[in-house]
Amino acid sequence: MLKKRASGSAWSWLWFALGAAYFIIPLYATVDFSLRAKRGELSLLAYANVLKDPRFGETFLFSAEMSLLTIVTGIILIVPTAYWIHIRLPKLRPVMEFITLLPFVVPAVVLVFGLIRIYSHPPFMLVSSPALLVAAYLVLALPYLYRSVDTGLRSIDIRSLTEAAQSLGATWPTIIIRVILPNLRASILSGAFVTFAIVMGEFTMASLLVWPAFGPYMDLLSSSKIYEPSALAVISFALTWGTTAAIQLLSRRIPGQAPMAGLK
Numbered sequence: 001m002l003k004k005r006a007s008g009s010a011w012s013w014l015w016f017a018l019g020a021a022y023f024i025i026p027l028y029a030t031v032d033f034s035l036r037a038k039r040g041e042l043s044l045l046a047y048a049n050v051l052k053d054p055r056f057g058e059t060f061l062f063s064a065e066m067s068l069l070t071i072v073t074g075i076i077l078i079v080p081t082a083y084w085i086h087i088r089l090p091k092l093r094p095v096m097e098f099i100t101l102l103p104f105v106v107p108a109v110v111l112v113f114g115l116i117r118i119y120s121h122p123p124f125m126l127v128s129s130p131a132l133l134v135a136a137y138l139v140l141a142l143p144y145l146y147r148s149v150d151t152g153l154r155s156i157d158i159r160s161l162t163e164a165a166q167s168l169g170a171t172w173p174t175i176i177i178r179v180i181l182p183n184l185r186a187s188i189l190s191g192a193f194v195t196f197a198i199v200m201g202e203f204t205m206a207s208l209l210v211w212p213a214f215g216p217y218m219d220l221l222s223s224s225k226i227y228e229p230s231a232l233a234v235i236s237f238a239l240t241w242g243t244t245a246a247i248q249l250l251s252r253r254i255p256g257q258a259p260m261a262g263l264k
Contacts, residue, residue, distance in 0.1 A: 046228045066133060067195060071145075073135075093150075103142055
């Protein structure tokens with residue numbers, strides 16, 4: 001018995017080490033290469049060149065803003081929809097799961113050309129509006145956001161919570177905002193993290209819709225520089241993970257809400 005446990009523990013540590021090496025070795029190689037801008041010595045010259053470029057801050061802030069708008073829009077649209085399907089239309093769940101898988105089937109370049117074709121002439125002239133870019137990003141993030149919310153809804157007894165809230169006189173908006181959302185905080189945050197990462201690195205839609213996003217900037221830099229793209233990849237990795245860690249830390253500091261408190 002002890003031998004089996006020791007063998008299982010050894011295999012677990014082996015797979016953990018292989019997984020860690022899969023992520024750490026490429027990251028280490030990227031960091032090492034980014035420090036080779038000066039021949040024969042390690043330096044931060046490539047990082048200094050990236051940080052001095054005004055387009056770095058502009059594109060990163062633009063993509064961060066678009067990602068936050070995408071997350072907020074997704075929460076507003078997906079949470080009530082998923083809740084209503086769970087509580088009233090459970091037979092439509094397979095249909096919604098199929099719809100949310102379509103972004104995996106339809107290539108991003110096909111989707112963006114379709115958006116340009118539809119929204120480049122009256123009555124919907126939205127090609128020059130960031131709203132179209134947010135909508136396109138939301139389509140890309142739909143499989144992750146919807147499944148995070150759907151998993152969260154299945155992990156709680158939403159029918160009992162709804163009936164209890166209705167017995168206290170709560171309206172549907174009150175139930176969603178003050179009962180359902182607090183119970184889905186962890187699920188929403190997990191979907192928000194993935195959405196943030198997708199938007200920050202997205203290239204096709206931002207490029208074809210001609211927006212100064214972070215993804216096109218990284219591609220432009222990689223076509224004209226040698227060491228700076230590696231430095232930019234490390235910086236973007238650190239900023240993205242730093243931002244998600246800050247969001248998670250902030251969410252933990254938000255006091256929990258009693259689901260049925262103050263509904264009257």
